[in-house]
Amino acid sequence: MIELLQNPNVAISHQEPLLYSHWSEVPWDFERWPNFSPGEPRLACPRNGEFYFDTDALDRLQYARKLVGESFKINSGHRSPIHNALVGGKPLSQHLKLGFDISILNHKDPMRVYTACRESGFTGFGFYFTFLHVDTGRARRWFTKLGEKRWTSLLA
Secondary structure (H helix, E strand, O other): OHHHHHOOOOOOOOOOOEEEOOHHHOOOOOOOOOOOOOOOOOOOOOOOOOEEEOHHHHHHHHHHHHHHOOOOOEEEOOOOHHHHHHOOOOOOOHHHOOOEEEEOOOOOOHHHHHHHHHHOOOOEEEEOOOEEEEEOOOOEEEEOHHHHHHHHHHHO
């Protein structure tokens, strides 16, 4: 953990991502990710409890949370293919692995959340009116119409 806190682009004890049929099967390290739990609402798939265990993405999320110094409410983490389709997710959504929709409603400065996530090594960013999507997929950015109104002046 020390190495990650000093350099967020270095993963520690990295293991290949693994899909668990239920979050209760995940070998969670509460010392490594003290601010999150696999069973918390929306980190696992809310439809069936499926969990995509990606230590790299979780390390980045924990580091971003440490940089911000405030709690993160995750609106959506992993989604099973059925749940993703039912909520209107894109067929190749990073949520099929592990993307995070972080609510910005409880943050006075949403830009701090974005900056911390970028510094933590996230590469995919979706800007919505009430949340910021982050993931470790290919580098890209997108905006919804309302998200663009909220974020454009902040990103300038």
